[in-house]
Amino acid sequence: MAASSSSSALSAVSVIRSDVDRELSSFCASHRGLLLEIGEELAPAMDSLEAMVSGGKRLRPTFAYWGWRGAGGAAGDERMVRAAASLEFLQACALVHDDVIDNSDTRRGAPATHKRMAKLHADQGWGGDSEEFGQGAAILIGDLCLAWSDEMYQASGFPPQTLQGGRPPFDAMRTEVMAGQYLDTLEQVRGTATREAALRVMRYKAAKYTVERPLHLGAALAGRGEELAGAYTDYGIPLGIAFQLRDDVLGVFGDPSTTGKPAGDDLREGKRTLIVAETLSRSGAADAERFLSLLGTPDLSVESVEWMCGLIESSGALAACESMVSEYAERAVAALDSPELDESARGPLGDLVVAATRRSH
Amino acid sequence: MAASSSSSALSAVSVIRSDVDRELSSFCASHRGLLLEIGEELAPAMDSLEAMVSGGKRLRPTFAYWGWRGAGGAAGDERMVRAAASLEFLQACALVHDDVIDNSDTRRGAPATHKRMAKLHADQGWGGDSEEFGQGAAILIGDLCLAWSDEMYQASGFPPQTLQGGRPPFDAMRTEVMAGQYLDTLEQVRGTATREAALRVMRYKAAKYTVERPLHLGAALAGRGEELAGAYTDYGIPLGIAFQLRDDVLGVFGDPSTTGKPAGDDLREGKRTLIVAETLSRSGAADAERFLSLLGTPDLSVESVEWMCGLIESSGALAACESMVSEYAERAVAALDSPELDESARGPLGDLVVAATRRSH
Structure with missing residues (x-):
C-alpha cells in the first residue's frame, strides 16, 4: 500500500473536518445556553472554552472516523461524527490543563486559556492575583471540557448498547493520556533523558491517545472492535510515535508560523523528548553536560538555541530521528495490508x- | 413527617456507606493495576487519589441511593451502590481541584493533594519547584477522578438503556458544580457579598450538586425520574441550602476537630458566604467596612477573628442563618409528604x- 500525494493526504483529514466542526459548534451553542442560565457572568469562560474547541487539526476524530470506516461503518454516519467529535473535548481538556501545568503562555499562536482568563481578571480590575484567577478558571474550563466529552459521546445517537461497546477504548484513552502526562511531568523534574523513558511517554501520551485508541473506538462502534484491534495497534502505535517524533523535530527546528510556537520552544521548556535523549547519548561528555545544563532554561538566548540545534544535527540525533520517522511510517503503512480492514479505508489511512x-504540518 | 433522632439519622447515612466504600476500593484496586502497568512511578499519584476517595461523608451516594429507594428501587441493589459510589469520584475531582484553585493547605485535617504531591517532590529532591509540581500532579489526579466517575457509572451493571436514562441528572450535576465553582471564585475576586450572589452559588455548588441531582439520578435509574422530579427538587434545594448554611456557620465558628479546618478558616479564605452577606447588610457602615477589609486576609490574627465572629453574632446574622437553617429544613421535611414517594424512603430522607x-457534623 503506497502512501499517496500530499493533496489527497489533506483530503483524508479534511473529509470529516467540517462535520466535526459543525457538531462541536452545535453542542457548544446548546451548552452555552445552559451556562448562561446559571449565570451570565459565565460567558467569558464559555468563550475561552469554545476558542479551544474550535481550533486544531481534528486528528483524533479523523482516526476514530477512519477506524469506523475500516471496520465497515457507513460513510458520513452522523452518529459517528458526533462520537468522534467528542474526543475533541477530551483533547481541549488535556491542552488547557497541560498549559497550566507547563505554565505555557501560548497555544496555537494565541494566549493559553489561563493567560486569557488572567487578562480578563486584570482588565476588569478584580481583586486578588490575576495569574491565580486565570489558573483556577482554566482548571474549571478544562474540567467542563472533560465532562462534556463523555456527555457528547453518550449523546451521539448510537444505541446505548453500541455506546457501551465503545467504552473500553474510550475509557482507556483517558486514563492513558493522563498517566502519560504525569510521567512526562515526572521525567522533566527528575531530569532524566533516556530513550526508554521518552518512548514510554510517546507511547501513552501520543501513540495510544492520538491514533490507536481512536481507531479502536471507531472499530468498536462498528461492532468489529476485536477483529481489528491487532491491525489498528500495528498501524497506530508506530504512526503515533512517528507523528510525535515529527512534532518534536518541529518543536526544536520548526517554523513558528506553522507550529504556532517559537523555534527552540521545546528546548526552553526542557521537554525530555527522544531527540534530546538521542543527542545526549550520541555526544561527548562535555557537550552532553552543557546541553543538559541549558535544557529547560526559560530565557535561553538565540545563540544557545543555535548551539543546541547544532549539536542535535552534528551528533547524528536529527538524522536518527528522521530515519525513525520513515521507518515507523513504513511499519504503519505495512499494517494496512491486514485482510480485516475494509477496502474503503486503506487509501485514507495511508494518506494519514x-x-x-x-x-x- | 417528623424528623427522627440523631442516632437513627446516622443509620440512614451509614446504611449504604460500607457498600460504597467497598465498591470504591474495588474500583481503585483494578485501576491501580492499570496505572502501574503504564509505569510503576504512578504509585504515589494513585496513593493520593485513593486517599481522597476513601474519605468523606458519602452524602451524594446516600442521596442517590435514597432517591432510588424513594422511587421504588430495591434495597441494597449492587448496581445502584456502584452508580451512587461513582459520584464520589466526581466529588474527589471537585475537592482536589478546588484545593488547588483556593490554594488550601489541608483537606479533612490532612494535607491537600497538591501539598502531598509537593512534599513527594521535595522529599525526592527532584528538580524545579515543588509547589508547581504538586499543583500539576493534583490537576492530573483530579482529571483521573473525573474520568473514572463516569467510567464507574457506566460500568455499574445497569442495562445501557437504564444508564442512558440517568445521564440527564448525571450530566447536569457536573456542569452545575463546575459553573457554581466558577461563580464562587468570581464572587471572591469581585469582592461583592450580596445575599443573591451567595444564594446562587449555594444553589448550584451545594443544593443541586449535593442533594437534588443525586436524588434525581436515583429516581431516573429506577425508571421514575419524571414522576419524582418535583418532590425531589422541593426537598433537595432547601435541604442543600440548609446544609450549606450549617457548613458555613461551622466554617466560621466550628470546632477544628470535627470540621478538619481551623476556626475562622472561611474568613481567612475570604469566602463570600450568606453569613457574610447577612453580617454586612445588618451592620453599620464603619463595622461593615472593617469586616470587609479583614475578610480574605490570609494571616488574620486571633483577635481579628474574634472581632469578626462577634459582629456576626451581634449584628443578628448568626441568628438569621440559624433560623434559615430551621426554616429550610422544615420545607425539606414537608416535601416528603409527596404521594409519589415510596414509603420506605420517607423515614431515612427525614433522618438525612x-x-x-x-x-x-
Missing part, C-alpha cells in the same frame, strides 16, 4: 501516514 | 435532614 509525518 | 443540618 503522509499527513502526520511530513516535514511541515 | 437531621443529619445534614444539626449543629455538629
Whole structure:
C-alpha cells in the first residue's frame, strides 16, 4: 500500500473536518445556553472554552472516523461524527490543563486559556492575583471540557448498547493520556533523558491517545472492535510515535508560523523528548553536560538555541530521528495490508501516514 | 413527617456507606493495576487519589441511593451502590481541584493533594519547584477522578438503556458544580457579598450538586425520574441550602476537630458566604467596612477573628442563618409528604435532614 500525494493526504483529514466542526459548534451553542442560565457572568469562560474547541487539526476524530470506516461503518454516519467529535473535548481538556501545568503562555499562536482568563481578571480590575484567577478558571474550563466529552459521546445517537461497546477504548484513552502526562511531568523534574523513558511517554501520551485508541473506538462502534484491534495497534502505535517524533523535530527546528510556537520552544521548556535523549547519548561528555545544563532554561538566548540545534544535527540525533520517522511510517503503512480492514479505508489511512509525518504540518 | 433522632439519622447515612466504600476500593484496586502497568512511578499519584476517595461523608451516594429507594428501587441493589459510589469520584475531582484553585493547605485535617504531591517532590529532591509540581500532579489526579466517575457509572451493571436514562441528572450535576465553582471564585475576586450572589452559588455548588441531582439520578435509574422530579427538587434545594448554611456557620465558628479546618478558616479564605452577606447588610457602615477589609486576609490574627465572629453574632446574622437553617429544613421535611414517594424512603430522607443540618457534623 503506497502512501499517496500530499493533496489527497489533506483530503483524508479534511473529509470529516467540517462535520466535526459543525457538531462541536452545535453542542457548544446548546451548552452555552445552559451556562448562561446559571449565570451570565459565565460567558467569558464559555468563550475561552469554545476558542479551544474550535481550533486544531481534528486528528483524533479523523482516526476514530477512519477506524469506523475500516471496520465497515457507513460513510458520513452522523452518529459517528458526533462520537468522534467528542474526543475533541477530551483533547481541549488535556491542552488547557497541560498549559497550566507547563505554565505555557501560548497555544496555537494565541494566549493559553489561563493567560486569557488572567487578562480578563486584570482588565476588569478584580481583586486578588490575576495569574491565580486565570489558573483556577482554566482548571474549571478544562474540567467542563472533560465532562462534556463523555456527555457528547453518550449523546451521539448510537444505541446505548453500541455506546457501551465503545467504552473500553474510550475509557482507556483517558486514563492513558493522563498517566502519560504525569510521567512526562515526572521525567522533566527528575531530569532524566533516556530513550526508554521518552518512548514510554510517546507511547501513552501520543501513540495510544492520538491514533490507536481512536481507531479502536471507531472499530468498536462498528461492532468489529476485536477483529481489528491487532491491525489498528500495528498501524497506530508506530504512526503515533512517528507523528510525535515529527512534532518534536518541529518543536526544536520548526517554523513558528506553522507550529504556532517559537523555534527552540521545546528546548526552553526542557521537554525530555527522544531527540534530546538521542543527542545526549550520541555526544561527548562535555557537550552532553552543557546541553543538559541549558535544557529547560526559560530565557535561553538565540545563540544557545543555535548551539543546541547544532549539536542535535552534528551528533547524528536529527538524522536518527528522521530515519525513525520513515521507518515507523513504513511499519504503519505495512499494517494496512491486514485482510480485516475494509477496502474503503486503506487509501485514507495511508494518506494519514503522509499527513502526520511530513516535514511541515 | 417528623424528623427522627440523631442516632437513627446516622443509620440512614451509614446504611449504604460500607457498600460504597467497598465498591470504591474495588474500583481503585483494578485501576491501580492499570496505572502501574503504564509505569510503576504512578504509585504515589494513585496513593493520593485513593486517599481522597476513601474519605468523606458519602452524602451524594446516600442521596442517590435514597432517591432510588424513594422511587421504588430495591434495597441494597449492587448496581445502584456502584452508580451512587461513582459520584464520589466526581466529588474527589471537585475537592482536589478546588484545593488547588483556593490554594488550601489541608483537606479533612490532612494535607491537600497538591501539598502531598509537593512534599513527594521535595522529599525526592527532584528538580524545579515543588509547589508547581504538586499543583500539576493534583490537576492530573483530579482529571483521573473525573474520568473514572463516569467510567464507574457506566460500568455499574445497569442495562445501557437504564444508564442512558440517568445521564440527564448525571450530566447536569457536573456542569452545575463546575459553573457554581466558577461563580464562587468570581464572587471572591469581585469582592461583592450580596445575599443573591451567595444564594446562587449555594444553589448550584451545594443544593443541586449535593442533594437534588443525586436524588434525581436515583429516581431516573429506577425508571421514575419524571414522576419524582418535583418532590425531589422541593426537598433537595432547601435541604442543600440548609446544609450549606450549617457548613458555613461551622466554617466560621466550628470546632477544628470535627470540621478538619481551623476556626475562622472561611474568613481567612475570604469566602463570600450568606453569613457574610447577612453580617454586612445588618451592620453599620464603619463595622461593615472593617469586616470587609479583614475578610480574605490570609494571616488574620486571633483577635481579628474574634472581632469578626462577634459582629456576626451581634449584628443578628448568626441568628438569621440559624433560623434559615430551621426554616429550610422544615420545607425539606414537608416535601416528603409527596404521594409519589415510596414509603420506605420517607423515614431515612427525614433522618438525612437531621443529619445534614444539626449543629455538629
